[in-house]
Amino acid sequence: MSRVGVIRLIVVIAAIGLLELACRLGFIDYRTIIPPSEMTTVLVRLLASGELNSDIARTFGVVVIAVAISIVLGFALGLLIHAVPRVRRALDPLLATYYAVPIFIFYPVMVAIFGLSIIPIVLIGIAAAAVAMIIATLNGLDRVPRVLTKVARVHRMGPLDTALRLKLPAAAPHLFTGVKLAVSYGFIAVIASEFILAPAGLGRAIADAYSDFNNRKMYALILLLLVFATCMNMALHAWDLRWSARRGVRPQ
Amino acid sequence: MTGPDSGGEVHARLLGVTRIFPGATGQQPVHALGPVDLELRRGEFFAVVGPSGCGKSTLLEILAGLQSPTSGTVTFEGQPVTADVPDGIGVVFQEDASFPWLTVWDNAAFGLRRAGAPEAEVSRSVNDALAFMGLQDFARAYPSQLSGGMRQRVCIARTLVLQPRLILLDEPFGALDAQTRLLMGDEVLRLWRRTSATVLLITHALDEAAMLSDRIGAMSARPGRFMDIVETRWPRERDSTIVSETSFGEITGRLWENLRGESIKSLGHSGAGPA
Ligand SMILES: Nc1ncnc2c1ncn2[C@@H]1O[C@H](COP(=O)(O)OP(=O)(O)OP(=O)(O)O)[C@@H](O)[C@H]1O
Ligand SMILES: [Mg+2]
Numbered sequence: 001m002s003r004v005g006v007i008r009l010i011v012v013i014a015a016i017g018l019l020e021l022a023c024r025l026g027f028i029d030y031r032t033i034i035p036p037s038e039m040t041t042v043l044v045r046l047l048a049s050g051e052l053n054s055d056i057a058r059t060f061g062v063v064v065i066a067v068a069i070s071i072v073l074g075f076a077l078g079l080l081i082h083a084v085p086r087v088r089r090a091l092d093p094l095l096a097t098y099y100a101v102p103i104f105i106f107y108p109v110m111v112a113i114f115g116l117s118i119i120p121i122v123l124i125g126i127a128a129a130a131v132a133m134i135i136a137t138l139n140g141l142d143r144v145p146r147v148l149t150k151v152a153r154v155h156r157m158g159p160l161d162t163a164l165r166l167k168l169p170a171a172a173p174h175l176f177t178g179v180k181l182a183v184s185y186g187f188i189a190v191i192a193s194e195f196i197l198a199p200a201g202l203g204r205a206i207a208d209a210y211s212d213f214n215n216r217k218m219y220a221l222i223l224l225l226l227v228f229a230t231c232m233n234m235a236l237h238a239w240d241l242r243w244s245a246r247r248g249v250r251p252q
Numbered sequence: 253m254t255g256p257d258s259g260g261e262v263h264a265r266l267l268g269v270t271r272i273f274p275g276a277t278g279q280q281p282v283h284a285l286g287p288v289d290l291e292l293r294r295g296e297f298f299a300v301v302g303p304s305g306c307g308k309s310t311l312l313e314i315l316a317g318l319q320s321p322t323s324g325t326v327t328f329e330g331q332p333v334t335a336d337v338p339d340g341i342g343v344v345f346q347e348d349a350s351f352p353w354l355t356v357w358d359n360a361a362f363g364l365r366r367a368g369a370p371e372a373e374v375s376r377s378v379n380d381a382l383a384f385m386g387l388q389d390f391a392r393a394y395p396s397q398l399s400g401g402m403r404q405r406v407c408i409a410r411t412l413v414l415q416p417r418l419i420l421l422d423e424p425f426g427a428l429d430a431q432t433r434l435l436m437g438d439e440v441l442r443l444w445r446r447t448s449a450t451v452l453l454i455t456h457a458l459d460e461a462a463m464l465s466d467r468i469g470a471m472s473a474r475p476g477r478f479m480d481i482v483e484t485r486w487p488r489e490r491d492s493t494i495v496s497e498t499s500f501g502e503i504t505g506r507l508w509e510n511l512r513g514e515s516i517k518s519l520g521h522s523g524a525g526p527a
Contacts, residue, residue, distance in 0.1 A: 145347065145348075145349070147345045147348075147349045148349065148351075150313070150343070150345060151343075151345070151349050153317075153318055153336075153337050154316065154318070154337050154341070154342070154343045155362070155363055155366060156336065156337060156339075157366070165366075166351070169351070169353040169354075170352075170353070172353060246394055246396075247352045247353055247394060247396055
């Protein structure tokens with residue numbers, strides 16, 4: 001591990017250690033935060049009991065669906081918008097300010113329309129994730145060397161072929177930034193929607209634990225989400241590094 | 253092959269070709285090229301030299317069907333070249349056009365795989381092309397691990413496997429030092445002899461043009477026109493050692509005589525206006 005990596009790890013461990021100490025010594029009330037070690041044991045027990053299994057499956061299933069749709073849809077829309085400069089110019093300011101809109105305010109509307117199923121959650125997930133993918137696609141396509149389009153024409157490739165076989169891989173490093181953001185945004189949106197209103201899922205489980213004053217379960221679930229988000233990001237980052245190194249580019 | 257002076261069958265023809273780029277809003281249109289007439293004979297090696305920005309790449313792209321001329325006609329093997337690149341034309345571009353996400357081997361295999369050639373044939377042609385370009389030891393490398401000159405060779409290999417009958421090379425070695433360029437010239441000559449394709453090479457190096465070609469077209473400053481077409485009368489079996497022949501000096505001398513004034517003009521152009 002690099003020097004910076006070691007320092008980073010020390011900072012994280014020190015922060016967790018301090019929290020543990022503060023809880024154990026009574027600086028922090030047990031009813032406010034439980035010690036990290038206890039969060040871990042409770043989480044392990046919860047996972048072993050299997051009572052979380054259906055919530056975990058549901059939440060991650062919804063995240064996977066929302067993110068997958070966002071990535072495909074975002075890339076396709078990005079391609080279309082990029083192909084028509086006039087549309088691009090019209091949409092640019094909207095795309096740039098999109099994330100200033102708190103999209104969660106539309107969640108109740110969607111529940112009203114689609115009922116309490118996974119559909120409104122998937123839609124909020126897509127609303128949160130797809131635009132990041134569109135922006136990354138536009139960015140990536142802007143940086144595809146013009147000469148590749150000429151190569152495509154020399155090989156007499158059609159527009160779809162050119163998009164999938166040349167533009168997609170050429171823009172891949174930028175698209176990957178979009179994928180990373182889409183995963184994060186989609187994950188946040190799904191958990192938050194469940195937290196607001198949902199029949200099941202990890203977000204709902206946290207909300208329930210909270211309203212039942214079940215601190216131990218609540219913190220165990222929060223820990224689960226933190227660990228999961230961290231692992232997912234590290235995996236994506238490692239993947240990014242491997243591909244970038246091969247292509248001789250710096251990861252975004 | 254038919255000697256250059258015996259005329260020979262016309263392989264590609266430009267007739268009264270001009271190219272005027274419509275100016276951006278509030279700017280003058282750019283008259284980049286022409287009018288240009290050019291007949292490429294089947295199997296000949298033709299070089300185009302001219303000052304920077306005189307329309308050489310534009311000429312090449314029009315010949316390939318990548319751009320439409322503003323006026324004039326283009327034919328290749330008797331057929332008019334319209335909006336599409338005709339089958340049988342291979343292009344190596346001025347910019348690096350290797351695919352950074354593919355290995356050297358997969359880069360070279362790209363065209364054949366797309367054409368749906370059987371894997372055995374792909375494998376044979378690609379190995380052959382890579383060996384020919386001296387890239388066999390780098391088959392598993394990615395373009396980012398190669399020098400600029402090697403990346404251009406990857407692009408040449410990718411073009412070569414499709415066995416084009418007309419090969420268009422746009423300053424493929426522009427970024428190389430003069431000595432390496434002469435050696436790369438030898439490779440281009442080997443390629444030309446082996447494939448018996450017609451080759452059009454764009455270059456700004458007079459010695460390179462003089463050493464490689466059967467005929468050399470010297471272009472004026474923008475808008476580019478052919479001011480002079482020089483026949484070299486080299487034997488088909490030739491290599492970079494001819495740079496020491498006396499006629500080599502005569503040829504480069506004649507080219508420079510033509511181009512000196514034009515190069516000064518184009519210097520002035522690029523210094524004064526937005527060019
Ligand atoms: N798409 C375009 N729009 C407007 N002007 C263009 C365009 N492409 C080329 N030009 C102009 O046309 C002229 C000829 O360009 P071209 O690329 O053919 O020159 P070149 O001879 O290949 O130059 P170099 O030796 O630098 O490669 C230049 O002045 C250039 O600015
Ligand atoms: Mg050029």
